[in-house]
Amino acid sequence: MNRMPQIKTSRPTHPGLKGDTKEIQKKLLRWFAEYQRPLPWRQTYDPYQVWISEIMLQQTQVKIALPYFDRWMKALPTIHAVAQADEQTVLKLWEGLGYYSRVRNLQKAARVIVDEHGSVFPSRYEDILKLPGIGKYTAGAIASIAFNQEKPIVDGNIIRLMARLLDYRENTRKPEALNVFWEKAQEWIPKGEARNFNQSMMEFGALLCTPKAPACGQCPLQRNCGAFKAGTVEQLPNRGRATERVDLKVAVAIIQRLNKIFIQKRTAKGLMQGLWEFPGGKVEVGESTVEALHREIKEELGITVTAVTPFLQLKHAYTKYVVDLHCFTAEYEEGEVQLTAASEHQWVELEELSQFPFPAANTKIIDALVRAKSTPALF
Ligand code: SF4
Numbered sequence: 001m002n003r004m005p006q007i008k009t010s011r012p013t014h015p016g017l018k019g020d021t022k023e024i025q026k027k028l029l030r031w032f033a034e035y036q037r038p039l040p041w042r043q044t045y046d047p048y049q050v051w052i053s054e055i056m057l058q059q060t061q062v063k064i065a066l067p068y069f070d071r072w073m074k075a076l077p078t079i080h081a082v083a084q085a086d087e088q089t090v091l092k093l094w095e096g097l098g099y100y101s102r103v104r105n106l107q108k109a110a111r112v113i114v115d116e117h118g119s120v121f122p123s124r125y126e127d128i129l130k131l132p133g134i135g136k137y138t139a140g141a142i143a144s145i146a147f148n149q150e151k152p153i154v155d156g157n158i159i160r161l162m163a164r165l166l167d168y169r170e171n172t173r174k175p176e177a178l179n180v181f182w183e184k185a186q187e188w189i190p191k192g193e194a195r196n197f198n199q200s201m202m203e204f205g206a207l208l209c210t211p212k213a214p215a216c217g218q219c220p221l222q223r224n225c226g227a228f229k230a231g232t233v234e235q236l237p238n239r240g241r242a243t244e245r246v247d248l249k250v251a252v253a254i255i256q257r258l259n260k261i262f263i264q265k266r267t268a269k270g271l272m273q274g275l276w277e278f279p280g281g282k283v284e285v286g287e288s289t290v291e292a293l294h295r296e297i298k299e300e301l302g303i304t305v306t307a308v309t310p311f312l313q314l315k316h317a318y319t320k321y322v323v324d325l326h327c328f329t330a331e332y333e334e335g336e337v338q339l340t341a342a343s344e345h346q347w348v349e350l351e352e353l354s355q356f357p358f359p360a361a362n363t364k365i366i367d368a369l370v371r372a373k374s375t376p377a378l379f
Helices: 020-035 047-057 062-075 079-084 087-094 101-117 125-130 136-147 156-165 175-188 194-207 226-230 289-301 350-355 360-372
Strands: 246-257 260-266 280-282 304-318 321-334 342-348
Touching (some): 020 175, 020 194, 047 062, 062 087, 087 101, 156 175, 260 289, 280 289, 289 304, 304 360, 321 360, 342 350, 350 360
Parallel strands (some): 246 321
Antiparallel strands (some): 260 342, 304 321
16 A cells, blocks of 8 residues: 655755746636636626625635625625615624624725725725735735736635645745745736636635545646645645634523513624624533523623523534533523623514524524424423
């Protein structure tokens, strides 16, 4: 059996592609022309649409982002509409995509575009880069994809493809590695073809040169691929040690009172600010989930609850956290609501919950509540 060679991270330099660059450019462009997915923003390359797609696609796969993109464009067809929308509307349109600072910055940027650029998305790279929520990657993506400017982009798909083509064995998370990729990404753009070339690299990484089981057998770049020749495909990219995962156990309550449910709005600080949620919190060491629930409700709401009953348990992952979420139904018992961890609260009917933006885990709870409504034991 052939054994994969061990990655030697001490290898001083990557071999580079030398004469292969032109061939790679041609092959990628040809492949993209034939196999690119018909994504809605590719119909006109309207800068507003490209911008929204790029922000949505940060941390989100294309197939998940597509219905969001569609809903967004129907609700907010122009930059002006984004600038004028209220925060709850944009949060609701983003509900489930996570990383909510993205959408808040997006709205700030829309307001800058309206105020400083006459509602027209700026085409100068320097102006794009100055917009809130837009860093080097997104500015390069918009400049190249919307305006066909020769600006590079380097994302996870591109890093993987380049690391394999170059047989680059160093840790790709290190700044010096990123410098290599940014430099190469700039160098490789064929004149006048930035839009298609940058997208071809992203698309190729997403569809063919995938993290697991890349399609090397059907790959037009096989002959040019350093990792394929060296037998290191499965070990690349070298991403160093994975970020530490943090496990959390959390208890939340669906508190009912006179057929209404308690929800609260998160404060304007910290993660997922401005979204609504069911109250609850972390289960401390030595505490049962029910004990944690009573404590959290008392601490955060100043009320007591009774008839606490397990309703749903689910696992939910976000950033480095993996949450074991224990959800209970409970009846309001006594006390006046005094919030310590939220900015406002409401008692709402089950049918009204869909009008509020919630984080992803809470949305799953709401779905389960709606399904359970047909069960007479609840509500
Ligand atoms: Fe990626 Fe395999 Fe093609 Fe190399 S040969 S570019 S590893 S799909």
